[in-house]
Amino acid sequence: MSDSIKVTVWNEYQHEKKDPDVARVYPEGIHRAIAKHLEGEADLDVRTATLDEPEHGLTDDILTSTDVLIWWGHMAHEEVSDVVVEKVYQRILDGMGLIILHSGHFSKIFKKLMGTSCDLKWREVGEKERLWVVDPAHPIASGLPPYIEIKSAEMYGERFDIPQPDALVFISWFEGGEVFRSGLCYHRGKGKIFYFRPGHETYPIFYQPEVLKVISNAVRWAAPSNGPKITFGNVQPLEKTGK
Ligand code: ZN
Numbered sequence: 001m002s003d004s005i006k007v008t009v010w011n012e013y014q015h016e017k018k019d020p021d022v023a024r025v026y027p028e029g030i031h032r033a034i035a036k037h038l039e040g041e042a043d044l045d046v047r048t049a050t051l052d053e054p055e056h057g058l059t060d061d062i063l064t065s066t067d068v069l070i071w072w073g074h075m076a077h078e079e080v081s082d083v084v085v086e087k088v089y090q091r092i093l094d095g096m097g098l099i100i101l102h103s104g105h106f107s108k109i110f111k112k113l114m115g116t117s118c119d120l121k122w123r124e125v126g127e128k129e130r131l132w133v134v135d136p137a138h139p140i141a142s143g144l145p146p147y148i149e150i151k152s153a154e155m156y157g158e159r160f161d162i163p164q165p166d167a168l169v170f171i172s173w174f175e176g177g178e179v180f181r182s183g184l185c186y187h188r189g190k191g192k193i194f195y196f197r198p199g200h201e202t203y204p205i206f207y208q209p210e211v212l213k214v215i216s217n218a219v220r221w222a223a224p225s226n227g228p229k230i231t232f233g234n235v236q237p238l239e240k241t242g243k
Contacts, residue, residue, distance in 0.1 A: 004045040005223045008066040009035045010058065012073040012080075013050040015201040022201045030072050030199075030206055037212040044219060051076055058084050068097035068219045071104045074201065078108075085109050093189030097222025099215065102199025105160075110195070113188050114162050120180070121157035124200075127175035129153035131182055131198070135169045140183065140194065140217045148210040154200045156180045162195075170214075172197060183214070185221075190230065192222040 011031035015022040026033055031048040038046045049057025051073075063069075069088065073080070085108045092098050092113065100110045105118045129150040133141045148170075157178030163186075170183030182197030196214060198205050205211055 004043055005219060006045045006065055006067045007038055007047070007070065007219055008058070008062060008068075009038070009046065009048045009070045010056070010072065011048070011050055012076040013052065014076050015074065019201075025202060025204050026206070030201065033206045034070060034072075034212070034215060038216060038219065041216050044216070051079060056080060056084050058088065060087070063087055063091050063096070066091070066096055067224055068099065068222045070099045070101065070215070070219070071107060071109065072101045072199065073107045074103035077106050080108050082108070085112060089113070092191035092193065095190035095224040095227075097191060097219070097224065098193045099218050099222060100193070100195045101215075102197060105156075105162075105195065113186070113193060116163060117161045120160045121155075121178065123155040123157075123176060125155070125176070126152040126203075127155055129155070129175075129198070130173045131170045132173065133169065134171050135167060138167060138169045138185075139221045140169050140185070140214060142217050143213060144210060144217075148198075148208075148214075150198060150203075150205060150208065150211075152203055153198065153205065154203070156182070156197055165195075170197070190224070190227065194218040194222055 009031045011029055013029045016026050016029045035046050035048050038044050088109050089112055104110055111118050131148040133144055155174045155176055157180055160181055165184035166187055167185035168181055172180040172182040184195040186193040198211050
């Protein structure tokens, strides 16, 4: 389909190869779990890319033909080439959408886009998380219940050192008492960015239908909207100004 949204699901794909506990949860990798869900959506055209591929699977051809890039990374953020990060950054300014999942908050690309440390509090005891939809009119909340409950999650707590978002779609509550802004929208250039908190390599969160629904909603929201070409610099007046 030529008018389908082209999605590239990127995963560093390291934990799954090195840790049997992670491989048990995501035998084909987190990217395949997410891609498998997206492949079931008729309007999406899905492929995957991983760190160990040449240019991390994000060649010029792939990036140019990607409408929305989904990013999962955790243990290998520093292994991502600065050259590739710069290319991804330029594509976002030019209109490519970006969805950053969970521990991707510390990825080079997210930190570059935010300009802050992107640090947070965390704890891993498998506690309950409840994500409240706080912007029910937002397209990313389409078709969702008032909240999503995750039985067993890693806690991320405030303060999350990020710039003020353009829209806040979810706030998480954790059993241990913390809260977290867990669904955030930004615009950078012509690109739309969505940060979504749930995840973690040892929990089966990327099989949970509501979580996957948020990701596919976010893909449609972040897809390029085909707006006018942006120009900068000195211009002639469109009307007679008398000067
Ligand atoms: Zn985690």
